[in-house]
Amino acid sequence: MNKTTARLAPFALGLIVLGLWQGGLWITQTPSYIFPSPVDIVKAYIDDYKVLDAGLISTLTVTFTALAAATVIGVALAIAMAASPLLRAAIHPWAVIIQVTPLVSVAPIIYVLINQPFITLVTCATIVAFFTILSNTAAGLAATPPELLDLFRLHGATKWQTLTQLSLPYALPNFLTGLRIAGTLALIGAVVAEFVVGSGGFASGLAWQLIEASYRMIIPRMYAALMLLGISGIIIYAALGLLEKLLLAKRNRA
Numbered sequence: 001m002n003k004t005t006a007r008l009a010p011f012a013l014g015l016i017v018l019g020l021w022q023g024g025l026w027i028t029q030t031p032s033y034i035f036p037s038p039v040d041i042v043k044a045y046i047d048d049y050k051v052l053d054a055g056l057i058s059t060l061t062v063t064f065t066a067l068a069a070a071t072v073i074g075v076a077l078a079i080a081m082a083a084s085p086l087l088r089a090a091i092h093p094w095a096v097i098i099q100v101t102p103l104v105s106v107a108p109i110i111y112v113l114i115n116q117p118f119i120t121l122v123t124c125a126t127i128v129a130f131f132t133i134l135s136n137t138a139a140g141l142a143a144t145p146p147e148l149l150d151l152f153r154l155h156g157a158t159k160w161q162t163l164t165q166l167s168l169p170y171a172l173p174n175f176l177t178g179l180r181i182a183g184t185l186a187l188i189g190a191v192v193a194e195f196v197v198g199s200g201g202f203a204s205g206l207a208w209q210l211i212e213a214s215y216r217m218i219i220p221r222m223y224a225a226l227m228l229l230g231i232s233g234i235i236i237y238a239a240l241g242l243l244e245k246l247l248l249a250k251r252n253r254a
Helices: 003-028 038-047 049-083 085-100 103-114 117-142 146-154 159-197 206-215 219-253
Strands: none
Touching (some): 003 038, 038 049, 049 117, 049 219
């Protein structure tokens, strides 16, 4: 199977599923308020695109802000853990505890403490996204070949030189893998946080639009919001995957 076929296969499958979906609902005459067809969903988006696009911008703003924060925090903690076994022993258990704690249970507490919707949403999304960057980067730093570390020491390299010129470049593939996963996790965290604390203003992201549509029983609009979230997740994952390929290709050429 060539690359073109592999790239077109997901689109072909998607078109087949959409065709079966549309045809099945047309044959059964299922009302849109029970299960909307793809045409109903597209029409709902066209009718309310201003509101839905505003919600999308809000959600993506939270997502990318959280991803940036998760990257800084995750890399910083990974470097600290690599630099000191004591710091690793101190940081890692708490990072795991934060990761496994259900977001829906702590989001209200975070909102009460911060009392600012946007910062609360970013904080919640960061909590969801940072661990994969931390764990992948830490694994990459720990996998630096000992013989190369000895070679740097032999030539009198400082710890900072060893970190910046050897360990971090060696950990780059792991970091980029973690970043790609964290991008989608940040989106998930933003959406979950919006369900819990989004209540108007700039906090009214797509999740809040979805909740409002469900209250008003505008089912096609609910699916339109879900469609935008799904497409956004795919684009984020694909874009970060492309960034990974470009950076690794540049590193290999260097």
